[in-house]
Amino acid sequence: MLPRLRLKKTRRRLTSNSKGFSSIVGAVFAVLVMISLISTVFVWSLSQNTQYNNAVRQSNLADLDRSNERIQTNVTCNRINDSWISVNGTLENYGSLSAQIVTLWVVDATNKNYNHTALNIILLPGNKTTLSGSTAINVALNNQAEDSLSCWFISARGNTISEKSFLIINNYNEGGGNEVPPYAFVSGGIGSIAMDFSSFSHYDNVAPANGSSVGSPVYGYTISGIINTMLHVKVTNYDLYNRTLTITGGSMWAVTPFSGTIKGDQWSIANVTNGKLITGTYNQFINHTQAVDLYFGPTQASRSAGNIVPLFILLYGQATYENGTKIDYGQNLPFIALNVT
């Protein structure tokens, strides 16, 4: 028999025989229903998982944004009167995300007072906001002169920005006068030690021996290069972080070599007590806001003779935090020039 005829005969037999056909249709329907149910549950589960994954991704993104928020503050707290504090300075967003500052906290650590104020400062990437004059933030806070203050900002993402301590040195804004930056702020920009320029003096003809008298101070900026001189200046510790500073031996007052000199003169830091030179190990502690006299020499400034020379006070030692942590500290104080004859 030809294959074509055989196929035709088989098809005819199948279509003409209805036995079992309903079972096949029923089975097909059952399978369809099962597939439909399973696929529905599967797709639904998948959508739930997608929802969860989205939440995880959003959460991670929020955390990432939060950690990438970069806001730099340079602010100070000034006392206005017994009941008000003024926060001045700048807020700069140097991150790549815009930021919103929502709260400012101010704490008077001395009197255990604190307060907060709501803010709505939007900082676009690269933006800088100045808080000064009419834009300064005033916070009601009972305080007294020389109280220790802290302030910090809270961003909408939950970051705490710039917790710094300040000492209220004086009533700068008392009576509505001109706003004067506190010393701590000024010295914070150039170092912790501020020099009293007007206190500079020198002592002439001081013998470099233990117990020798330094004599009387001479206020002026001309010294002789053929006699032993000692230099003196008064400095104050205005450290921004209330650290105690220790100035150690090796610190000096030096003349930087310049044209006309091969090597500069230098005056090593020295201990002078009750008008007498005390030789030996040098350690000078300077507590926060404490003013101390620093003496250097005696030295014969022969190399600088005949020149007007720049002087640099090179101070080295340690800064000690209130919790006892110590770190190296070094500062260079310029500003004084001498005519060495």
Place this chain on the structure above:
Amino acid sequence: MSQSLLRLFKSKRAVSAVISNIILIAAVITVGFVMLAWSQSQSSIYNNQYSNAIKSDTDQLRERAVFEYIYYDKTANNLTVYLMNSGTIGGVSIANVYVNNTSYAAPTLRLLNGTQTSSLKATQEGYFSISPSPSLALGKNCPIIIVTGRGSSFVATFAT
């Protein structure tokens, strides 16, 4: 034709087989529907449970709380904790607070203006106060853990 029908009705042969088939089909259909209803009900319960679990997990993921300031008044033995809901979901309530491993259940939460609230909305700030027992020693660092109503925990350390 009418004779054929008459013969069919009169014939008693195979009646029992037809009836049994009908009963069998009815039983199968009934059981089938019962099974379908049961499976749908189970599927629905599973869906609900899974949906709730996923929602709970995602809500918990979105919760963030940051401590703005913690102040301990030794004289009054009062610990005040200022915090902000920095997450992307509201309804952040405080279920438990642990200070020095001592638990304080559901402290009264207030907004910064003093209004009592059960939870914090997104970006909202608030505070709660507790009286630690025993009182805290001064000059120490104390850990504090807050557990939210959704089960998230946030940790901070403060100096007394």
